Amino acid sequence: xxxxxxxxxxxxxxxxxxxxxxxxxxxxxxxxxxxxxxxxxxxxxxxxxxxxxxxxxxxxxxxxxxxxxxxxxxxxxxxxxxxxxxxxxxxxxxxxxxxxxxxxxxxxxxxxxxxxxxxxxxxxxxxxxxxxxxxxxxxxxxxxxxxxxxxxxxxxxxxxxxxxxxxxxxxxxxxxxxxxxxxxxxxxxxxxxxxxxxxxxxxxxxxxxxxxxxxxxxxxxxxxxxxxxxxxxxxxxxxxxxxxxxxxxxxxxxxxxxxxxxxxxxxxxxxxxxxxxxxxxxxxxxxxxxxxxxxxxxxxxxxxxxxxxxxxxxxxxxxxxxxxxxxxxxxxxxxxxxxxxxxxxxxxxxxxxxxxxxxxxxxxxxxxxxxxxxxxxxxxxxxxxxxxxxxxxxxxxxxxxxxx
Amino acid sequence: xxxxxxxxxxxxxxxxxxxxxxxxxxxxxxxxxxxxxxxxxxxxxxxxxxxxxxxxxxxxxxxxxxxxxxxxxxxxxxxxxxxxxxxxxxxxxxxxxxxxxxxxxxxxxxxxxxxxxxxxxxxxxxxxxxxxxxxxxxxxxx
Numbered sequence: 243x244x245x246x247x248x249x250x251x252x253x254x255x256x257x258x259x260x261x262x263x264x265x266x267x268x269x270x271x272x273x274x275x276x277x278x279x280x281x282x283x284x285x286x287x288x289x290x291x292x293x294x295x296x297x298x299x300x301x302x303x304x305x306x307x308x309x310x311x312x313x314x315x316x317x318x319x320x321x322x323x324x325x326x327x328x329x330x331x332x333x334x335x336x337x338x339x340x341x342x343x344x345x346x347x348x349x350x351x352x353x354x355x356x357x358x359x360x361x362x363x364x365x366x367x368x369x370x371x372x373x374x375x376x377x378x379x380x381x382x383x384x385x386x387x388x389x390x391x392x393x394x395x396x397x398x399x400x401x402x403x404x405x406x407x408x409x410x411x412x413x414x415x416x417x418x419x420x421x422x423x424x425x426x427x428x429x430x431x432x433x434x435x436x437x438x439x440x441x442x443x444x445x446x447x448x449x450x451x452x453x454x455x456x457x458x459x460x461x462x463x464x465x466x467x468x469x470x471x472x473x474x475x476x477x478x479x480x481x482x483x484x485x486x487x488x489x490x491x492x493x494x495x496x497x498x499x500x501x502x503x504x505x506x507x508x509x510x511x512x513x514x515x516x517x518x519x520x521x522x523x524x525x526x527x528x529x530x531x532x533x534x535x536x537x538x539x540x541x542x543x544x545x546x547x548x549x550x551x552x553x554x555x556x557x558x559x560x561x562x563x564x565x566x567x568x569x570x571x572x573x574x575x576x577x578x579x580x581x582x583x584x585x586x587x588x589x590x591x592x593x594x595x596x597x598x599x600x601x602x603x604x605x606x607x608x609x610x611x612x613x614x615x616x617x618x619x620x621x622x623x624x625x626x627x628x629x630x631x632x633x634x635x636x637x638x639x640x641x642x643x644x645x646x
Numbered sequence: 647x648x649x650x651x652x653x654x655x656x657x658x659x660x661x662x663x664x665x666x667x668x669x670x671x672x673x674x675x676x677x678x679x680x681x682x683x684x685x686x687x688x689x690x691x692x693x694x695x696x697x698x699x700x701x702x703x704x705x706x707x708x709x710x711x712x713x714x715x716x717x718x719x720x721x722x723x724x725x726x727x728x729x730x731x732x733x734x735x736x737x738x739x740x741x742x743x744x745x746x747x748x749x750x751x752x753x754x755x756x757x758x759x760x761x762x763x764x765x766x767x768x769x770x771x772x773x774x775x776x777x778x779x780x781x782x783x784x785x786x787x788x
Contacts, residue, residue, distance in 0.1 A: 323748060323764050356722045357747035358761045358768060359740060400726035402750075402761075403737040410741065425765055429720060435698040436676075437721055515767040529767060536748045540762070551753045557743070558751050607745070610760035611769040612788050616748065 279492075279500050280375025281468045287476070287487040287601040287619070290317050292412040295593070295600045296537035296619045298474070300491055302327065302417055304369040306340060307380045312372065313338055317414045320491060321535030322474065322629045324418035326425040326458030327371060328355065328362060328384040332407065333414045340367035343382055345450045349441035352391050353384050353458060354398035355425065356437055360405040362386045363394045365442075366452075371461040373417075376493050378464035382456055386411070395447045397436035416535070417461070419472045419491075421516045421632055421642035424457040431457075463631045468494025470634035471641060473501055474534055478624030481565070481585070483592065483599035487623070495628055495645075496637030506628055506645040508638045509574030516642055520615035522570035527615035530572070532627055532644050536618030539584060539606035541570070548608060549590050556589030559607040563588070570615065574643065584621065661730035662757075663774055666710040668730070669694075675727045678702065688779045689713070696723060700768070704728075705787060707779045714773035714787045720766050729772060732757050736772075 285300045298320040304327075305312035315333050343351045343366045355362045364386040371378045387406035394404065405411040418425065430438050430452050439452035463469055476489035494501045511518045520530035522541060538559065549561035566586040573579045587604035603623040609616060621627075630641030638645070661668045669692045673680045678694035685691070687708065694702040700719025707713050717723045726733045736759055739752045750770075752759040761770035771787050 356765055356768070358722075358763050358770070359744055359747050359750035396726070397724065400724045400733075401722040402725060403740045405747075410744075412744065412746075422766070427766065429698065433697060435721060436724065517767065529763075529769075531764070533748060533764075535746065537746045540749060558745070558753075607749070609762060610749070610751065610771070611762040614762055614769065618746075618748075 279498065281493040281498055281501065283374040283491040283493070285320055285474070285476070285489050285491045288485070289600045290412070291408050291414060294412050294537070296602060296605060297412065297600070298476075298534050298619060298622075299413065300373070300417060302329070302415065303372040304329065304340070304383065305372065306338075307368050307370050309370075311338065312370075315414050319413040319416040319535060320474065321416050321418050321533070322420050322472075322627070323531055323533035323535045324416065324425065325420045325422040325460040326384065326418045327369075327381065327415065327461050328364075328386050328418070328458065329415035330408050330411065331364065331385045331388040334385075340369050340383075340385070342366075343368055343456050345439070345441040345452060345456070347441055347450070349443045349450070350391070351450070351452060351456055352440045352442045352447060353452075354395070354401070354437050354440065355384060355458070356401050357405065360403040360410070361398055361401050361437070362405050362411065363391070363398055364388045364406070365391050366439075366456065366458060371464075373461070373491075374493065376462075376465045376468060378461045378466070381461045381464050382459050383461075384458045386415070391442055391447075393447070395440060397449065398440070401437045418458075419460060419462050419629060421511060421629055421644070423460050423463045423632060424454050425459075426452070426457055428454070460631060462493060463634065465493060468497045468501070469631075470497065470636045471495040471628060471630040473626050473628050474622055475626045476622045476624070479601050479603050481587070481604060482596050483602040485598045485600060487601040495630055503628065503636075503638055503645060506626065507578055507580055508576065508643050508645040509572055509578050509580075510576035510643045512575060513632060513642060518575065518644070519573040520570050520617075521573060522568075522615060527613050529611055529613040530615040530617070532617045532621065532629070532646075534619055534622055534627075536616050537605065538618045539586065539620055540609040540614065540616035540618060541606070542609050546586060546606075553590050555593035556605075559589035559605065560586050561588045561590050562586060565604065572617075576643075582617075582621070661728050662712055662715055662732055662772060663777065664712055664730055666706045666712070668712055669704050669706065672702070672704065672724075672727055676702070676724050688781045696721070702728065705773075705782075707777070709779075711777060713777045713779065713782075714771065716771035716788055718769040720768070722768050722770075732772075732774075
C-alpha cells in the first residue's frame, strides 16, 4: 500500500485542494457513467495526506451502530490485498465513541495488524459502515492508535515498526476489500497467536483467540446488498503519469445492471492465501496477487537495472535506461489464463521529470518473495478489476476469484 | 540438502550475529519446533516452526555465528528475538524507508532486510552482509 517515494517539489497546495474536495461530501459523486447508482463510490489516486505515489483513496462513513451519529473519513486506502476497515483514531473526535468489542472472556479485544513493513495496533470496535448507498451493520473495525490502549504488547511491537499515525501509515485508514471476509481467519479463532488478537483488561494485554465474527471484517461482505465483491474501475493514464485520477469502486458482482462480469475473464485464486500463478520469463510465480494497495509491479528480473538505494525519488525501484515493454501470463486455479502486457519505465526519471504526478502505470520494483509477482496499482489503470469474496455466490460461481 | 533429526533445546541467548546457541533461545521464546534442514561445509540451516505455522530458517556459519534468517508463513515472526541487537536499527530504518505495506527493503552497511507479503502469506529474510561466509550466495537464503 502507498509508496515510499516522496516528491521533489512541494505539493502542499495541491494536497490542500484535494483535501478540501474530499471533505465536501461522503464521496458519492461524479466520476463514472454509473456514478449516480447507489453501489458506486468515487475513488481517487492522488498525493494524499502523506504525499505518496500510486495510492488509491476513498471516503468511508462510520456510525454508532443503530444510530444517526456518523462521521466520514476521507483519504482511506482502497486495498484489494487485505480485508477489514481500519481507521486512525486521530481522524475522529474523542466525543465520537464506538462500542468496544470483547473477547470470549469479556475483556476488550485489541488487534495487532501485521504488514510486511510494520504493524498497526488498536481496539476492535463495532460500527455501522456506509459507503455510497450501501450499508453494513455492526462491522468489527480496528481503531488504530486509540489512546485508550496506548501500551503495545512486546509480542506485537516485535513484528516491526509502528504505523499508528497518519504520517507513518500513509493514509487516514484502510478499507480492505480483498477476497477474504476476515483479516486473520480461522487460525485466530482457534489459536491465541502472538501478534494478532489480544484481550486487554486494565491489568494488561494477553494473546487471545478471536472468533470470526469478532475479527476485523471486510465491510462489503456484510452489506445488505451487493455483498459478493467489488470492482475497481480506473481509467488509463498517460505514460508520463497524472496528478489525479478518479474512478469508481463498484459494489457487487452481477447484482445490478452496472456490475455484470460481461466479457471479463474469471481467475480463481487459492482459498488459503488468495494467490494465483503468474508466468513470466519462463518462470512460474505461485504467490501472485492483484493488489490495489501495492504501489508498483513487484517482480524479479535480474536483467532490469535497479535505481540506486539512495536515489532521492525512487530508491530501489527499477530504473532501466529505456522503458521496457514486457508481458506475463496470469493463471487461475480454474485453468483460466491471460497474457497481460505492461511497461516498466525508469522510476527515477518518471518522478524527476513529472513533478506533481503521482499516478503511474509503469512503475515497478524488484520482488523479494521467491514466488512473488505482485500486480500492483499500475495494473489497475485502464481496467475494471473484479475481486470476489470467499464463499460468496456470484454469477460466475463462488469466490474467491479475481476477474478483469 | 540433508534432513536430520529434531534437536533438543539447549538454552542460551543471542540471535542474528550471535552464537549458534541463540537458535535454541529463539526456539524457546517462540515456542517453536526445530530441525536441521541443510548442513554443508559453509553453514547449517536450523528450521523453526511457530505455533502459527510460520517457518523460520536460521543460517549458522561453520564458525558458529548466525549470519542470516529467513521466514515464510501466515504471520511475521518475533523479529526482536531474531534480530537481537539489530532490531532497533531495523525499526528505525524501516520507518524511514516505507514503500507500501506489502513490501520493505532495508539496506544498511551491516544489515539487509527484505520483507514482503500480506497477512496469511508473509516472506522475508535478513542477513549480515559483512559476515556472509564465502561460497554462500544470496539465493541460498530463502
